[in-house]
Amino acid sequence: MKQYDLVVIGSGPAGYVAAIRAGQLGFKTAIIEKDKTLGGTCLNVGCIPSKALLNSSEKYHDAKHELAGHGISASGVKIDIKKMIARKDEVVGKLTGGVAFLMKKNKVDVINGFGSLEGEGVVAIDGKATLKAEHILLAAGSTPIELPFAKYDHKVVIDSTDALALDKVPAKMVVIGAGVIGLEMGSVWGRLGCDVTLVDIAERPVAVMDKDLGKESEKLFKKQGLKFKLGAKVVSVDVKGAKAKVKIDIGGKEEILDADKVLVAVGRRAFTESLTLDKAGVAYDERGVIETGHHGQTNVKGVYAIGDCVKGPMLAHKGEEEGVACVERIAGIAGHVNYDCIPWVVYTEPEIAGVGKTEEEAKEGGRAVNVGKFPFQANGRALAMGAADGFVKIIADKETDRVLGVHIIGKNASEMIAEAAVAMEFSASAEDIARSVHAHPTMSEATKEAALAVDGRALHS
Numbered sequence: 001m002k003q004y005d006l007v008v009i010g011s012g013p014a015g016y017v018a019a020i021r022a023g024q025l026g027f028k029t030a031i032i033e034k035d036k037t038l039g040g041t042c043l044n045v046g047c048i049p050s051k052a053l054l055n056s057s058e059k060y061h062d063a064k065h066e067l068a069g070h071g072i073s074a075s076g077v078k079i080d081i082k083k084m085i086a087r088k089d090e091v092v093g094k095l096t097g098g099v100a101f102l103m104k105k106n107k108v109d110v111i112n113g114f115g116s117l118e119g120e121g122v123v124a125i126d127g128k129a130t131l132k133a134e135h136i137l138l139a140a141g142s143t144p145i146e147l148p149f150a151k152y153d154h155k156v157v158i159d160s161t162d163a164l165a166l167d168k169v170p171a172k173m174v175v176i177g178a179g180v181i182g183l184e185m186g187s188v189w190g191r192l193g194c195d196v197t198l199v200d201i202a203e204r205p206v207a208v209m210d211k212d213l214g215k216e217s218e219k220l221f222k223k224q225g226l227k228f229k230l231g232a233k234v235v236s237v238d239v240k241g242a243k244a245k246v247k248i249d250i251g252g253k254e255e256i257l258d259a260d261k262v263l264v265a266v267g268r269r270a271f272t273e274s275l276t277l278d279k280a281g282v283a284y285d286e287r288g289v290i291e292t293g294h295h296g297q298t299n300v301k302g303v304y305a306i307g308d309c310v311k312g313p314m315l316a317h318k319g320e321e322e323g324v325a326c327v328e329r330i331a332g333i334a335g336h337v338n339y340d341c342i343p344w345v346v347y348t349e350p351e352i353a354g355v356g357k358t359e360e361e362a363k364e365g366g367r368a369v370n371v372g373k374f375p376f377q378a379n380g381r382a383l384a385m386g387a388a389d390g391f392v393k394i395i396a397d398k399e400t401d402r403v404l405g406v407h408i409i410g411k412n413a414s415e416m417i418a419e420a421a422v423a424m425e426f427s428a429s430a431e432d433i434a435r436s437v438h439a440h441p442t443m444s445e446a447t448k449e450a451a452l453a454v455d456g457r458a459l460h461s
């Protein structure tokens with residue numbers, strides 16, 4: 001059996017980034033991937049392809065609805081879905097190929113097959129004990145949750161992977177779950193002309209985000225034509241031929257929603273059932289989430305786990321950081337992940353992003369807070385770009401002024417949130433942000449103004 005210092009199972013952002021770092025640190029490393037291409041959910045059927053389609057659909061929407069306002073007329077605007085999907089596939093191909101290149105560059109052996117545990121220090125490939133490893137890193141990711149009454153047939157009842165590869169715009173789509181995937185994929189197909197209804201048991205979209213942003217996003221998405229059935233329980237999904245009837249219970253009243261596609265986006269679950277964790281005695285909870293202590297260490301010496309198959313938000317960048325920290329710890333270097341400072345983004349238009357505590361969380365934690373808000377309507381750059389929707393909201397400790405959370409809804413929020421994450425990583429006060437010079441005219445001036453507003457002295461509102 002070939003011997004490695006480190007064998008990584010799973011080549012998503014958590015696994016492949018860990019493998020790169022291991023290569024840099026001189027570990028003899030192998031990475032095992034069951035799929036034909038590297039990159040996992042994020043690169044193949046998640047973050048990257050959805051962003052490609054979000055961008056294409058936004059351009060179509062702009063051409064049809066926004067350009068006229070800039071004095072540009074465009075007639076005969078049409079969609080070629082096949083081309084749009086092919087472009088997305090090309091982007092994915094470039095990036096997955098890029099990961100393969102990075103594996104080579106860092107002398108990481110790539111093994112195609114299904115990795116699982118075979119007892120102490122042994123990894124099986126497709127069920128056959130094949131490799132010995134001093135350290136084994138589990139980064140097997142997650143998979144969409146299936147609803148018992150709406151089983152995926154991948155034709156009418158679809159998951160997020162299917163929603164990235166439709167060959168035509170459906171007339172009507174019902175999305176079960178107004179979370180991150182629901183909003184992003186609902187936006188893509190809604191912009192392309194589909195009648196989209198999002199159903200959620202929660203009272204607002206992406207219920208975990210700051211309440212103010214939840215309310216604002218619902219208002220803005222409704223203006224864009226997305227329909228919401230919130231506080232609604234899905235009772236049944238009946239598929240007949242190429243159509244479905246979705247029965248929902250909303251406030252005790254039943255309603256039937258017709259659909260050509262039913263996208264189920266009610267969350268993802270750790271994909272660990274095939275790792276044969278029991279063979280190595282690795283502990284996991286009733287949902288299959290691998291239990292880890294500090295820096296990815298499982299209960300078994302030499303076995304670690306990171307990314308979507310452990311606790312915490314299912315975000316590519318969280319997995320990447322965990323991978324780097326875990327490998328650095330194995331190498332005796334001081335790797336670390338600050339779980340209080342992980343930004344998250346919903347890539348709709350406008351984008352929604354946050355880092356740190358929401359106002360509700362900060363208050364529930366018994367903190368007295370000051371809140372500063374600044375609308376993009378009062379930001380020159382936003383107005384010039386026709387992006388006046390949304391605001392920046394900063395939550396700071398009343399006593400110390402330390403920034404506890406920053407939440408942004410607006411164009412380019414995904415890029416703007418980086419400033420907030422860095423500021424919080426450096427334990428900044430709102431005053432620190434307020435006194436930092438921000439280039440004019442930029443949307444990030446709204447962050448500075450929100451920081452000034454924490455102390456009631458915003459300049460432009």
Ligand code: NAI
Nearest residue numbers: 177178179180181182200201202265266267268314345346
């Ligand atoms: P999610 O957790 O964001 O949203 C699921 C929604 O489904 C929730 O609002 C929940 O209330 C609702 N729900 C659950 N059961 C339901 C039921 N039976 N009927 C009606 N509604 C129900 O999960 P989502 O959107 O599926 O995304 C999965 C994971 O992927 C998330 O952890 C997310 O962080 C990650 N992701 C991240 C992205 C990003 O960073 N931009 C993009 C896409 C996914």
